[in-house]
Amino acid sequence: MQREDLVIALVDYDNVRLVRREHTSSEVLQNLDEIVERLLDHLERHRPALEVRLRLYGGWTDFRGQYTLQAEWILAAAATLRGLKRRTRILPDVVTALAALPTHQLRGMFRQRPGVPAVQKMVDTMLCSDAVFLAATTRVIVVSDDDDVMVGGLAAATQHPTQVHLLRRRKAGTGLNDFVCRGAGLDLFAME
Amino acid sequence: MATLAAQNIDWWQERLRRDLQPFIDPGTELSLESTARTIKVDWFQRSVQRSISVSGFFEGTVVVEANGRQETYAGFFAGPSMGDLAGLAKMMLQAQPKDKLYIRTRARALDAPDGKPSYEDAITLIRREIDGAGEDDNTLLLVITGEPGAGKTCVLQEVVRSTASAYLGGGSKHLYLYINAQGRALARFNEALATELQDLRSQLTYHTISTLVRLGLVVPIVDGFDELLGAGGYDDAFSSLSAFLEELDGMGAMVASARSTYYEHEFVLRANRTSSLGSQAWTQRPIEIAAWSDSEFENYVTEVCGGLPIEEATAKRAEIRGLFDGHEDLKRKPFFVARVVELVLEGKSFSKQGSLLERLVSAYLLREQTEKLLDRAGKALLSMEQLEQLYSELAEEMWNQETRQLDARSVRELAEWVLLANDEGGPGSPIVVQRMPTMAFLGTGSRPGSVTFEHESFFNYFLAIRLREKLASAQPGLERFLGRSVLPNEVAEHAVIGLDLNSNQAIQKALDQIQAAAMKPSLNGPTARESGGVIVLELLNGSREGVVVRHVDFPGGDLRRAQLVNVTFEDVEFRRTDLSRSSFVLCRAQGTTLVEVTVDTGTTKLDFSGTVDLSAFRGLRVHSNQGTKVTYEPTEMASALAAIGAIHPLDTPAVRKVDEEVLRVLDVLARGYLRSNPITVEDFKLNALKRSSIWPGIEDALVRHGIVSPETRETRGTKKVFLRRKIDLWTVIEGFSQGSQLPEVAEFCKEIEAAFPVKL
Numbered sequence: 048m049q050r051e052d053l054v055i056a057l058v059d060y061d062n063v064r065l066v067r068r069e070h071t072s073s074e075v076l077q078n079l080d081e082i083v084e085r086l087l088d089h090l091e092r093h094r095p096a097l098e099v100r101l102r103l104y105g106g107w108t109d110f111r112g113q114y115t116l117q118a119e120w121i122l123a124a125a126a127t128l129r130g131l132k133r134r135t136r137i138l139p140d141v142v143t144a145l146a147a148l149p150t151h152q153l154r155g156m157f158r159q160r161p162g163v164p165a166v167q168k169m170v171d172t173m174l175c176s177d178a179v180f181l182a183a184t185t186r187v188i189v190v191s192d193d194d195d196v197m198v199g200g201l202a203a204a205t206q207h208p209t210q211v212h213l214l215r216r217r218k219a220g221t222g223l224n225d226f227v228c229r230g231a232g233l234d235l236f237a238m239e
Numbered sequence: 240m241a242t243l244a245a246q247n248i249d250w251w252q253e254r255l256r257r258d259l260q261p262f263i264d265p266g267t268e269l270s271l272e273s274t275a276r277t278i279k280v281d282w283f284q285r286s287v288q289r290s291i292s293v294s295g296f297f298e299g300t301v302v303v304e305a306n307g308r309q310e311t312y313a314g315f316f317a318g319p320s321m322g323d324l325a326g327l328a329k330m331m332l333q334a335q336p337k338d339k340l341y342i343r344t345r346a347r348a349l350d351a352p353d354g355k356p357s358y359e360d361a362i363t364l365i366r367r368e369i370d371g372a373g374e375d376d377n378t379l380l381l382v383i384t385g386e387p388g389a390g391k392t393c394v395l396q397e398v399v400r401s402t403a404s405a406y407l408g409g410g411s412k413h414l415y416l417y418i419n420a421q422g423r424a425l426a427r428f429n430e431a432l433a434t435e436l437q438d439l440r441s442q443l444t445y446h447t448i449s450t451l452v453r454l455g456l457v458v459p460i461v462d463g464f465d466e467l468l469g470a471g472g473y474d475d476a477f478s479s480l481s482a483f484l485e486e487l488d489g490m491g492a493m494v495a496s497a498r499s500t501y502y503e504h505e506f507v508l509r510a511n512r513t514s515s516l517g518s519q520a521w522t523q524r525p526i527e528i529a530a531w532s533d534s535e536f537e538n539y540v541t542e543v544c545g546g547l548p549i550e551e552a553t554a555k556r557a558e559i560r561g562l563f564d565g566h567e568d569l570k571r572k573p574f575f576v577a578r579v580v581e582l583v584l585e586g587k588s589f590s591k592q593g594s595l596l597e598r599l600v601s602a603y604l605l606r607e608q609t610e611k612l613l614d615r616a617g618k619a620l621l622s623m624e625q626l627e628q629l630y631s632e633l634a635e636e637m638w639n640q641e642t643r644q645l646d647a648r649s650v651r652e653l654a655e656w657v658l659l660a661n662d663e664g665g666p667g668s669p670i671v672v673q674r675m676p677t678m679a680f681l682g683t684g685s686r687p688g689s690v691t692f693e694h695e696s697f698f699n700y701f702l703a704i705r706l707r708e709k710l711a712s713a714q715p716g717l718e719r720f721l722g723r724s725v726l727p728n729e730v731a732e733h734a735v736i737g738l739d740l741n742s743n744q745a746i747q748k749a750l751d752q753i754q755a756a757a758m759k760p761s762l763n764g765p766t767a768r769e770s771g772g773v774i775v776l777e778l779l780n781g782s783r784e785g786v787v788v789r790h791v792d793f794p795g796g797d798l799r800r801a802q803l804v805n806v807t808f809e810d811v812e813f814r815r816t817d818l819s820r821s822s823f824v825l826c827r828a829q830g831t832t833l834v835e836v837t838v839d840t841g842t843t844k845l846d847f848s849g850t851v852d853l854s855a856f857r858g859l860r861v862h863s864n865q866g867t868k869v870t871y872e873p874t875e876m877a878s879a880l881a882a883i884g885a886i887h888p889l890d891t892p893a894v895r896k897v898d899e900e901v902l903r904v905l906d907v908l909a910r911g912y913l914r915s916n917p918i919t920v921e922d923f924k925l926n927a928l929k930r931s932s933i934w935p936g937i938e939d940a941l942v943r944h945g946i947v948s949p950e951t952r953e954t955r956g957t958k959k960v961f962l963r964r965k966i967d968l969w970t971v972i973e974g975f976s977q978g979s980q981l982p983e984v985a986e987f988c989k990e991i992e993a994a995f996p997v998k999l
Contacts, residue, residue, distance in 0.1 A: 052716060072437065098639070112482060114429070116265045119444045122433035127686075129640055130649040134656070136639060141430070152482060159266060184760060 054096040055181050057174050059191030060105040076124035085238040087133050101139040104174045106157030106167035115157045146177045175199020182207040190214045204233035261446035313454045322451050328403040330439040341397045342573040344390040349525040361394045372492035377522040379492040384500050385528030387729050388572030388696050391496045395460050420463040428480040438685045452491040464495035465502035489520030501795030522915040530571030566595045574694050603679040629657050634701035647688025703733030717756040721770035722763030735777040747786045754789045769794045819862045845885035871969040873976040898995040904931050909968035917961035944987040
């Protein structure tokens with residue numbers, strides 16, 4: 048099968064990682080590696096690529112713009128992951144700015160207050176807007192189980208048909224809006 | 240380094256909060272309680288409750304008491320329970336290759352106070368500059384430049400190694416942390432720093448490093464600073480470095496190496512533009528690593544042949560000198576000389592054809608092929624062509640991965656790929672993969688099993704082979720190749736040498752191919768335009784006639800050998816390109832800008848056939864016997880440009896309606912911002928401002944119109960007012976004659992013209 052030059056994977060990291068709590072950088076690497084394996088499986092089944100830009104979305108910055116501990120782990124893990132895997136070049140990027148506005152790092156992607164559960168902010172919206180922006184020039188794979196993010200994939204697919212895949216842990220057909228997605232040209236795949 | 244000075248309790252509370260925050264466990268809070276003379280701090284670190292008492296704020300030395308022990312403030316953070324600098328130093332020494340070749344190298348500070356920089360030992364100079372950090376109340380950014388091969392990386396690694404050793408012996412109060420940003424491109428500064436810390440198996444994190452830098456305990460060395468600048472359309476990657484500088488809050492020091500002084504200026508230009516808080520405070524000091532002189536070359540050759548019998552030594556010296564005849568540029572590169580000498584002393588013969596670099600590479604490849612990469616029967620595992628292909632694949636893969644070292648898995652996949660493609664996937668394949676880190680030109684990277692090129696000259700050489708192939712056969716994917724990072728000049732130089740460029744048609748074909756690639760829409764479009772520009776500079780350096788250059792930017796570089804006739808430039812930006820010996824005759828330019836290009840009124844000829852006027856030029860560097868002077872002064876620029884034929888002599892700027900003294904004051908201020916931001920008029924280098932009777936009025940107007948903003952900073956015991964630049968001062972100077980689209984500048988000029996009219 049002819050290999051495509053470049054695919055951009057937008058990964059909603061906390062939503063699709065397997066190990067629910069991470070305590071070290073090596074656990075992050077393990078999770079990342081598993082996601083990459085599933086992504087490569089998907090590509091090999093459908094359309095292999097020479098290069099995958101892996102954009103990793105999560106609560107990476109606090110209100111001062113400092114990296115969270117998880118972001119520091121993922122930075123180190125991303126550096127380890129960078130390289131060739133199954134003939135595909137994996138280039139990870141820990142996303143803290145919009146693809147369309149790369150000079151402006153966003154603060155407060157992770158909010159934590161005493162007594163209140165920590166939450167991610169802006170992450171889903173960043174991923175969705177990047178999907179729309181990037182699909183204009185490149186094939187995009189949105190990797191997330193979150194229906195909020197599915198909306199972004201849907202918007203991107205509507206504007207750029209055949210350019211967007213949604214890869215998730217759930218099987219195709221199990222989502223409430225899978226029918227809408229297919230009708231709009233957003234191809235749904237399960238991570239197997 | 241500057242010592243920590245007495246400050247008030249509130250200031251210290253805030254400082255403790257900031258310095259300790261990166262060390263506390265996520266989700267926990269720092270608790271501070273203060274009395275009149277003491278601050279007690281509690282926090283959780285790695286699930287253990289910790290408690291310290293800090294005092295001595297009014298006695299001159301701040302003391303931290305923890306577990307019944309007293310330490311200085313910096314000493315506490317350097318200790319095993321915090322930064323564990325001793326452990327870090329040990330890891331640094333272990334991580335350094337044992338057989339690393341270091342050749343003593345000289346350097347000079349380009350901004351020597353007497354204006355006459357002199358050469359001295361590079362390591363001594365760097366250490367002295369860093370030890371004096373803090374004098375300007377800003378973070379010191381020492382920018383090390385030097386030609387490829389001059390030894391920048393070797394010097395920096397040696398500084399790290401020798402200082403780590405000195406730290407363990409009590410001879411240094413700080414450590415240097417080497418951060419390899421070479422080829423990092425989109426990987427950015429933060430990833431580079433995280434990787435280095437992980438490789439050193441350090442428990443320190445990105446943010447703890449900024450605390451240690453503020454305290455003067457760690458000095459990060461960013462090798463390949465220019466490659467961070469040159470990524471993702473520049474500002475993308477730069478923003479991560481910019482954010483780190485902001486965290487330093489004007490304290491500590493950093494060292495950064497770059498290919499040329501072009502990147503120093505790029506830093507100044509971009510530093511505050513990409514600042515999210517606008518709170519960086521830095522002072523830049525340039526140091527240039529010296530290429531070898533003739534006498535250093537001779538001394539080295541004499542020394543290495545010293546142990547041989549007299550007759551043999553004489554013959555070897557003659558052979559080495561003969562090889563370098565006509566290759567003066569390569570004699571200046573210590574590492575390159577050392578490698579040639581090594582082969583000569585081994586008795587290897589060099590081919591008679593090609594450049595000395597090609598001959599050196601051929602000699603090494605032959606040694607590798609015939610003596611090392613052999614199967615059990617002594618038969619060569621690879622042909623010379625296959626070997627060259629393997630090295631080129633490695634270089635290209637590093638370029639594509641935006642790194643300069645390949646991990647073990649990538650090396651294995653790549654080698655198998657190359658060997659299979661050549662039907663060599665048999666029993667020899669594992670041997671080749673296993674031996675790769677020990678093969679010629681290669682070395683072990685910082686990670687187990689990883690491979691890196693021993694020197695960037697070799698990386699550039701093999702990458703150039705790939706670029707040449709792409710240009711010669713119009714292979715697809717050139718736009719992505721160019722968009723990875725700004726191409727090193729050496730790569731473009733080697734690639735172009737091997738192209739068939741015997742006619743202007745052939746040159747135009749190559750130009751069209753590059754221009755088409757640079758124009759393709761992509762995320763890295765600006766980088767592709769600059770990489771394209773680097774190749775185009777090489778293509779234009781010669782006698783060229785009737786070609787059209789489109790859609791590229793020239794990032795520095797030179798066109799000193801360019802003799803251009805009837806050449807058209809469309810949508811091109813020259814950025815500080817050296818045109819001091821260029822000749823442009825009957826050329827044309829459309830949509831073209833020339834930013835601070837270097838010209839020499841005695842030797843530059845810049846005939847654009849009346850298609851450009853003064854507005855196409857943004858600043859000018861006028862070269863003369865006295866040196867190079869940067870000017871944005873429109874009358875001065877018009878005069879120099881008319882002298883070289885670039886604009887019509889009557890294309891003079893509009894008559895200014897402001898006192899010349901105003902422009903002189905603004906010129907002093909603009910030059911001040913070339914080395915620091917923010918600046919304080921207390922700086923002795925800006926005495927001219929304090930002496931000027933009109934400065935208070937100008938300062939007031941600059942602040943009111945938002946061109947600079949005042950801020951009071953407490954750094955070493957005294958409060959000083961700093962002025963932070965918000966708008967480029969050169970734009971303001973231009974505003975007096977050319978007007979300005981910026982309302983702030985237009986209003987400022989109007990007010991100043993009224994307040995300080997021309998003296999009749």
